Each structure stands twice: as structure tokens, then as C-alpha cells.
Amino acid sequence: TQLLEQSPQFLSIQEGENLTVYCNSSSVFSSLQWYRQEPGEGPVLLVTVVTGGEVKKLKRLTFQFGDARKDSSLHITAAQPGDTGLYLCAGVEDSNYQLIWGAGTKLIIKP
Amino acid sequence: EAGVAQSPRYKIIEKRQSVAFWCNPISGHATLYWYQQILGQGPKLLIQFQNNGVVDDSQLPKDRFSAERLKGVDSTLKIQPAKLEDSAVYLCASSLGQGHYEQYFGPGTRLTVT
Numbered sequence: 467t468q469l470l471e472q473s474p475q476f477l478s479i480q481e482g483e484n485l486t487v488y489c490n491s492s493s494v495f496s497s498l499q500w501y502r503q504e505p506g507e508g509p510v511l512l513v514t515v516v517t518g519g520e521v522k523k524l525k526r527l528t529f530q531f532g533d534a535r536k537d538s539s540l541h542i543t544a545a546q547p548g549d550t551g552l553y554l555c556a557g558v559e560d561s562n563y564q565l566i567w568g569a570g571t572k573l574i575i576k577p
Numbered sequence: 578e579a580g581v582a583q584s585p586r587y588k589i590i591e592k593r594q595s596v597a598f599w600c601n602p603i604s605g606h607a608t609l610y611w612y613q614q615i616l617g618q619g620p621k622l623l624i625q626f627q628n629n630g631v632v633d634d635s636q637l638p639k640d641r642f643s644a645e646r647l648k649g650v651d652s653t654l655k656i657q658p659a660k661l662e663d664s665a666v667y668l669c670a671s672s673l674g675q676g677h678y679e680q681y682f683g684p685g686t687r688l689t690v691t
Contacts, residue, residue, distance in 0.1 A: 506687075507685070
């Protein structure tokens with residue numbers, strides 16, 4: 467079974483700081499999605515990356531897909547309390563198109 | 578466009594009782610998923626439907642869990658009998674269909690088994 471490892475599991479920082487969270491695997495994905503989940507709600511899709519090396523920006527969030535399509539990162543610039551949530555990555559396996567979920571990074575931004 | 582609807586939002590039952598959850602996906606979405614999410618963890622796929630057929634139920638504990646999507650639209654997930662370890666949030670999601678992997682989630686049902 468394919469695994470997607472997310473790191474760190476938990477991150478608590480002050481408002482205004484920058485941060486990066488990671489999503490890693492040993493196998494190749496045809497695409498990878500990032501979701502944010504707030505307490506009491508379902509995950510909300512932020513972005514899908516498809517091409518190796520692709521970079522997508524969503525306001526202060528920058529998403530990158532690794533060249534080999536095995537890993538991805540999410541960088542947040544000048545974090546704000548509204549960025550607080552559980553960040554989940556999910557990859558579509560190249561071999562069988564099954565969607566594999568990471569366990570998530572719980573992010574807390576303190577005012 | 579209406580999102581994925583789920584009910585109830587919260588449910589508290591005693592162990593060995595039964596419970597059912599309902600999901601109405603986004604109109605036109607052929608694929609429907611049920612996930613179990615333990616607090617602070619990622620979602621675990623229980624069952625995936627393509628229209629009214631089951632695509633993947635490999636992680637569904639079939640001795641106690643069942644799900645149906647008879648008309649290919651809304652779906653129900655049932656647990657009978659419930660165990661303490663079934664306490665979790667049950668998420669329903671939908672996507673357009675084959676080849677479309679971006680999922681849209683409902684708010685979930687928080688189940689507490691006492």
C-alpha cells in the first residue's frame with residue numbers, strides 16, 4: 467500500500483512568520499492535491515498539481531510538486547490566524563489511479 | 578451550486594446500537610465516497626461508489642458497516658452494531674466521475690459511541 471508522509475505532524479507559530487510543510491512518498495503520483503480542513507468542517511480543496519516541478523500560488527500559499535512527482539511542499543508566507551487548520555495532501559497513484567491520503571499537518575497560527 | 582449535504586451533524590449512541598448517516602452529493606457528481614476520520618488524522622476511505630456501483634470497499638468492516646447508493650444519487654452508511662472504536666467523524670465526498678479526482682466534502686457527521 468502506498469504511503470504519503472506529511473511533516474511536521476504539528477506546527478504552532480506566531481502570526482507573521484513563514485512556514486513550509488511537506489508531503490513525501492517513495493512512489494510516483496500522476497497528480498497531487500492539497501486540502502485544508504477547519505474544525506467541524508470537511509476538507510476543502512486548495513490546489514491540484516499535475517506536472518513535475520510545477521509551482522502554483524494561491525495568495526500567500528505556494529505549492530510545489532517535486533520534479534519526480536513523488537513529493538510536494540506547501541509554503542505559507544506571513545502566516546495569519548485564518549491559516550489555522552489541518553493541511554492534508556492526497557496523491558493519485560500513477561499505477562492504479564487510487565487516491566492516497568496523508569495524515570495531515572495540524573497548523574496553529576497564534577495572534 | 579449546493580454543496581455536499583450530510584445529516585445528522587452529530588450523533589451519540591451506546592455501543593451495540595445501530596446508526597445511519599445520509600449524504601446527498603453535488604448534483605451531477607457520479608462518484609461518491611464515504612470516509613472515516615479519527616480526530617487529528619487524515620481521512621480513511623471506507624467505500625467508493627461510481628453511480629450506484631461499488632468501486633472500492635476494501636477497507637469497509639463489512640461485518641458491521643454497510644452502505645448503499647441505490648439510485649446513484651444520495652447514499653446511506655450504516656453501522657450495526659456500533660463499537661467504541663467507531664467514534665469518529667464520517668465524511669461524505671463527491672467528484673465528477675472517472676478521471677476526476679478532486680473531491681468536494683460535506684461537513685461530516687461526528688459520531689460518539691459510549
